[in-house]
Amino acid sequence: MIKALRVDERLIHGQIAMVWSRELTLDGIVVANDATAQNETQQMALKMAVPSGIKVIIKSTDDAIKLLQDPRADKMKLFVLVRTIEDALKLAEALPNIDYVNIGNVGKAVEAKKTTLSQFVMLTDAEITALKALVKVYPETALQNLPSDKKELASDLIQKLGL
Amino acid sequence: MRRFIVASHGDLAKGMASTIDLFARDQKNITYISAYAKGDLDLDQQLDAALAAIQTEDTAIIFTDIKGGSVNQKIAVKVMDRANIFVIAGFNLPMIMEAILATTPIDQAYVTKLITVGQQAIEQVKVAAPDPKLNDDDSFLN
Numbered sequence: 001m002i003k004a005l006r007v008d009e010r011l012i013h014g015q016i017a018m019v020w021s022r023e024l025t026l027d028g029i030v031v032a033n034d035a036t037a038q039n040e041t042q043q044m045a046l047k048m049a050v051p052s053g054i055k056v057i058i059k060s061t062d063d064a065i066k067l068l069q070d071p072r073a074d075k076m077k078l079f080v081l082v083r084t085i086e087d088a089l090k091l092a093e094a095l096p097n098i099d100y101v102n103i104g105n106v107g108k109a110v111e112a113k114k115t116t117l118s119q120f121v122m123l124t125d126a127e128i129t130a131l132k133a134l135v136k137v138y139p140e141t142a143l144q145n146l147p148s149d150k151k152e153l154a155s156d157l158i159q160k161l162g163l
Numbered sequence: 164m165r166r167f168i169v170a171s172h173g174d175l176a177k178g179m180a181s182t183i184d185l186f187a188r189d190q191k192n193i194t195y196i197s198a199y200a201k202g203d204l205d206l207d208q209q210l211d212a213a214l215a216a217i218q219t220e221d222t223a224i225i226f227t228d229i230k231g232g233s234v235n236q237k238i239a240v241k242v243m244d245r246a247n248i249f250v251i252a253g254f255n256l257p258m259i260m261e262a263i264l265a266t267t268p269i270d271q272a273y274v275t276k277l278i279t280v281g282q283q284a285i286e287q288v289k290v291a292a293p294d295p296k297l298n299d300d301d302s303f304l305n
Contacts, residue, residue: 018260019186028303043298044290057303072304148188 002068002097005080007088008104011036012049012056012081015104015146020079021051023147027076028055032064032091033083061087065094085123085130092137101134101141103154117157120145128163164221165269167262168213169254170196170238171228182256187263198234206237214241214248222247222269224262224277226254249274257284 003024008016011031021029029050036042037060050056059067061082067073068080074097082088085106092101107114107122114122121143123131135141135155142151157163169176176195183190194213198206217223225242227235230252242248251258251274258281267273 015186018257019264022264030303040292041290044292048288048290055303057298057300059298067300067303070300070304076304146186146188 001074001076002078002080002095002099004100004102005082005088005091005095005098006102006104007082007085007106009083009106009109011083012046014049016079016081017049017051019146021054024079025077026054026079028057028078030064030067030078030080031056031058031082032061032080032087033058034060036083037063061090065091068095085127085134089130089134089137092134098138101138103131103141103143104145115161115163117154117161118143118145118152128158132158132163164218165192165266166217166221166223167193167259168196168223168225168238169193169259170198170210170225170234172198172232172234174200175228179254179256179259183259183263186260190263193263196234206234210237210241214245217245217248219247223249224269224274225250226259226262227252229253251278251281253281255281255284257281 003026011033012029016029031046036046036058043058046058047056057067064080068078080091082091085103088101092098103121105120106127110124112124114124115128116122131154135158139155141154143154143157144151169179174197176197177200180195183193194216196209196213197203198209203209225238225248227238227250229235235250235252239250242250249269258277261280262277
């Protein structure tokens with residue numbers, strides 16, 4: 001089962017390794033990112049960050065969807081990481097069984113005109129369009145940086161900011 | 164209540180506060196003491212205030228930066244008669260994170276375990292070439 005699908009441009013990093021994986025008690029982490037699936041060096045660095053006892057696999061978004069549709073994936077507690085809202089939307093549309101769609105860290109690495117949704121989430125116009133579509137598929141999609149932070153529904157922010 | 168103090172020479176403790184905030188926000192049970200830093204109160208005053216906040220029903224760990232330092236010496240002497248307060252010298256981030264995120268009661272056994280966590284977190288880093296077998300669906304799903 002997919003305990004959470006998180007959008008995080010840093011993919012696996014300190015907050016994931018130390019905080020989220022502890023909170024979710026995971027069997028495995030699935031990184032779904034086309035560029036990383038092609039980049040061995042980045043894969044090596046990401047795998048180093050995974051806590052011992054947790055499996056990790058790095059796939060293109062298409063291959064990650066195939067993996068997550070395998071019935072055996074249902075028996076594992078999985079945390080799926082994507083880098084962009086667009087990728088989250090692609091997975092969300094293909095996978096009906098995601099417990100929680102989470103927006104973590106987005107926008108610090110992007111140089112473009114952005115709208116600030118929170119301290120950790122700044123989105124381009126294209127990402128806002130994707131977020132609106134994502135909220136239609138998973139209405140409970142929420143911004144939450146750490147498990148101890150309050151969940152802020154993306155749909156509430158879209159309304160509040162008039163996006 | 165589980166309580167923690169992080170104490171250092173200079174601003175290392177303040178820096179730790181800023182780092183911890185990225186991983187565990189709004190921790191009300193941690194006090195950071197930067198000794199001899201510009202603009203800060205006298206160390207004894209800071210320490211006495213922090214120690215006075217630890218009640219007899221609390222348990223506490225004080226992390227100091229280095230055993231031989233005056234910060235550690237002062238603390239060790241001030242808490243020598245307080246069985247509910249433990250002092251660990253030579254802190255690191257993984258050790259403090261573990262202490263903050265856990266809910267395990269603080270006792271001698273826990274303090275010993277925490278020191279092991281901190282020691283094991285110090286390791287040489289070598290990037291390993293990926294084993295392609297480890298990235299196939301079957302080995303992940305089984």
